[in-house]
Amino acid sequence: MIGLTHYLVVSALLFGIGTLGVLVRRNALVVFMCIELMLNAVNMSFIAFSRFRGGMDGHVVAFFVMAVAAAEAAVGLALILHLFRTRQSLNVDEANLMRH
């Protein structure tokens, strides 16, 4: 029988893979995709909790998260476009006008 734990583990895996991507990849677009992956993992746990608790609040939350993700995507991609125009590279580490 597939229970809540199974879904939570999948969600944790997706979340972890997303975190991994954010921390190791350097291409801004890919990093951003990984963040979307993390949001999906969050949605998955919301929906799973919702399903096994019998309520539907989690669904609404997931809906809002999608809306927020869309808003983030619009701004984020615009920023990526903007950066590429000024510098022609998306490597986050190459963004080196500022010293550490």
Next chain:
Amino acid sequence: MNLENSSQFPWLTLVTLLPLLGALLLTAVPRVHEGLLKGLALGWSLIVFVVSLPIYFKFDPSNAGYQLTELHEWIPAIGVQYALGVDGISLWLVMLSTFLTPIILLGSWTSIETRVKEFLICFLLLETAMLGALVSLDLFLFYIFWELMLIPMYLLIGVWGGTNRIAATIKFFLMTAVGSLLMLVAMFYIYQRRDGAPSFLLQDYLTLSLTLTEQLYLFGAFALAFAIKVPMVPFHTWLPRAHTEAPTAGSVVLAGVLLKMGTYGFVRFAMPLFPDATLVATPYIAGLATVGIVYGALLALAQSDVKKLVAYSSVSHLGFVMLGLAAMSTQGVTGAMLQMLNHGISTGALFLLVGCIYERRHTRQIADFGGITQVMPWFAVMFLIVTMSSIGLPGTNGFVGEFLVLSGTFLADGPWDLRWYVAVAATGVILGAFYMLWMFQRVMFGPLKNEKNKKLTDLNLREWVVLTPLIVLIFVMGIKPQFIIDRMEPSIEAFRKVATTSRLPADDAEGRARIAEIRQRKTNAAEAK
């Protein structure tokens, strides 16, 4: 002592805030009118001095408590109050500050050539801060003024100073601020240990009973802040650098008033707040003071720069003040108080004189001078008088202070025997005479070798006006110091009473045993005789 708002005219607030008002006034004057700016600042500081005179006249010499007090709620939520007042100890320092300010302004009339407006504003701000720190009776208020003193002084050295001014001013600021932050934490600690309605009033803490361990830590925090300011060896390293880099005005105010804040802090706060810790720490304070006296004198001996020499002599002189305070005898403390005033006047005058010659020659190296008496006879006379005062020749103010400190410490009937310290400190007096006279001889006498020195002109009218009041005071205080001592004495007695009465809590057996053991020494010594 019950503090209340004596319902008369708020003289202290007026005197404290007048310079600030003057500074605001100056901001409105365009910077091109330099003469107007200088005149205005000088006039204003004279007004402040005149306004401060009523404090002296209204002061009741027989009253040991705070006078002309003002008390207002300020931040009731945490018990901060606006409490001002003077007693016999702070009265003289207030007078000294208001007296020195116009003299300094006139003294640096020509030496400040750039950014005159900012200089004057800084200076008046500094005066407000100094006066505020001297008259505030609330720990919070005191801390505010205490820290506020740093900023104008920091700018005075950093903007108008010599070549290495930035390193010197940062060192000055950091060392003093570091000390005071620890003091702040200590203030919170006693605040938190006190029962009853929240209050930062100083007098509410003069009955606070703390265990010896607590007292020692807290005294350490307070003493560190003040010892850096005094400065006591080994916290003195900022002073010579600050003095050498500061403009004349900065040096004079530093030596004249700011350093007194350290010793004043000991008298007003550190010692009365933690009497038992003071008792335990007495040999250490006296020891550091003695080391300071001798070490400062020895270093002064080795200096080739006149100003640096005077700076190290300050370390030495303030050692006497601390020694007198450590003795805790009436004579010793009186001497220390007098020595504070003397040092303010004579060292201030010395720095002014050094400034005079620096303005003419743009050097302060002893080796560059020699035979100055031949071209500047009056200058030499003035210099001699001030040198004598600094050495402590009888008839000048320096003598009274040093003598009282040494004799008071020697004859002190406290539990600690400080006679050996006096013996060592006395060598400081001899060394002092030696380095001052040697310097005087090298600068003033001998052949007039250097071509540039031949064209030097003697004191001009402005310099006469600046120096004369100081010279007069040197003699007045040397010959007839009684009018000062009279006003001090009741407050000094009150201070001694508070600072020598043990306030350990009943359950601090360990601390009580330690104090008892120390007190026992005296009886033991008496019996041995």
Next chain:
Amino acid sequence: MNIAFQIEDLWGILPAIVLCAFGGIAALAEVFADRSASRSFVAGLGGFGVLIALGVNCWQWAGIEGAFSVPLFGGALVMDAFSTFFNFAFLAAAGLALLLGAGYLRQHDADQGEYTSLVLFGATGMMLMAQSRDLIVFFIALELMSIAVYVLTAFVRKSRRGAESALKYFLIGSFASAILLYGAALLYGATGTTDATAMRPILDADPALKSSMLVQLGMLFLLVGLGFKVAMAPFHLWTPDVYEGAPSPVTAFMAAGVKAAGFAALIRIFTVTFGYDALEFGDSGNGWVGVLYGLAIVTMFAGNLGALPQTNIKRMLAYSSISHAGYLLIGLVASAFGDLSNASTIDQAVGPGSTIALYLLAYTFSTFLVFGGLSLLGKDGEEYTNLSDLAGLGFKRPFVGVAITLGLLSLAGIPPLGGFFAKFYLFREAMTLGRPELTILVLIAAVNSMIALYYYLRVIVFLYMKEPTREVPVFESRGVTVALALSLMATVALGVMPSRAVDMARRSMASLGSTEARAAARAPDSTQTADSIKAAAVKALDGAATRLRKAAPAPAAE
């Protein structure tokens, strides 16, 4: 199923609504207004909006003078003295950012209208963050604020650094949001609700649940997510780059507003929702105070030591902002020794909690003083913020020099400025509890203040004591002058006459755990509570007219 939307409830978020509306109007005005005239017109419009919102906020403050709170929208939001107090900080930040922006954008050749509307939208998000109790509303408000600030960071299109730092900020910010949401998901799983206040009774009723890994992980993720937002070490690495790259007015808005909003949320969620016992040391609690304690120390040192070698002022101020987050955490740790919603320990919690509010207010004005001055240096997308660029500025532009100096001294905690009093008050409240742990923490903070003095002073050295090495364009702007004058007055006033601000801060904290809020939280669905909410809302909002302040019980703080 209750309809949680009542028209009366809108009164409770009126300041946010006003700002939001003016944000929209400003965006429209930019489109329709005449191109040349639009700039000053739109900025003025935004300023007008902030003033109206400020007026509304004052009116609400007068109405809720008693220490109680009004739940709105079925408890998803709340209006209490706490949120109203923070609204003052947000409105100040927004207004000052608009004032600074006017001249800055002209100098850097950027549009005015969108700037205005983004600042207003961002401030709307901040206000709603401080008001929200439902984690979802909180999240959306957070995103509203964040997205506005991301865009503002990249607002000057000629600036390459702006583009870079905006993208960095965006990626880190979204990452943090995702982490925060994961925490919310776990807490939702544990309690079946996203309303943080409704979680409290559920958790209180079941200690096993409260100490379960599910809840603990949820709290951890929430803390980490918020830690990124308020630049808490070790989640602070993005701060210097972003602060340096963003336009100075935006950096100030970010440093002041975002940090205040983050801390408001931290206080509301971490202390009231989970209760102070969740934060308490030792066996009774879950050791979160220990974590915050450690974070406070790490954050202070990371900020102050990081600032020491910086040669760019904005980077330096970024590190300084990190260190201030550390000081603020002391307030949070200290307030954990009491419980705001427990009558017997509320006094212990109100004092330390109120230090955070006061500190943030003082920090807002000091920050704007410094960044306001800095924003004058630059042209066409290039900012001149190296230390050496400031050389001689103190005499070239005396007022700007004084403003920057006083701002820095206030940040350094030198009396008699607001920053000093805030720090003094913070240390005082922490020490007054008489706990040795807190004494140690305060000592560490004092040591940190000493370190900080050094790098603040260095800027003043350049302002007044060095000669300029290269020509730096410094423009004149009336807006900046006004902003600096206002911040200056506020900074000095907070230092010299802080009494009223202290009272307000204490009242705002006292309102966090007030009775009405708890009654509503216990039974959010009952009609009886709905009526009482309505009644309370009307009562509170009528306050100004009906002189409620006389009838209401005396504020707990006094």
Next chain:
Amino acid sequence: MEAFLFYLFSTAAVLSALAVVLPPHPKARAPIHSAVAMVLCFFFVAALYAMLSAHLLAVLQVLVYAGAIMVLFTFVIMLLNLQQDNVDKPEPPGFFKMLGGLMALTTTWGLITKFTADEFLAPISAQLVEKLADPLHYGNLQDIGRLLFSKYLLPFELTSVLLLTAMIGAVIVAKRDPKTTWIPEAVKQLTYRERHGKRVEKGAP
């Protein structure tokens, strides 16, 4: 059957997620490969949503995420004409990269061990339901819509403000400043070809 589908979809989702982050082949490191893997992942996640009876969200996942958001991504990738050599040069992982990877892996491992521990869900086990009481009315548009417009009306309205802000922001940031900004290579080529009326060899200016 349920278990089989779950394992199928979840394995596929996790594998495709891995493909986003760590492409199976070094040549597949261009963002477009990640994007494709991402779309796949979203589909599998949508399937899992459907298994959780979240029908509306399953549809939205495909429509909004896979449909809109990922199309936006792809569009940007195409617009920027990102070549593989332009980004993510294969280089030995640096210290911070390895540290970050390690942190992510430990976090994941920690989460999974916690989640699979028996006592993890114990405190809420009483509230968990295995079978839905009213499966027909669970997760459909009508009920979610009702929730949205009653209990969650305020966040719903707020979301509209959020989207408005994002829209204004995106317009502002993406607006082209003709003097200073760079024109994509593809556009340049287009104008060149138009101007000269002839085919441009690959690699020609």
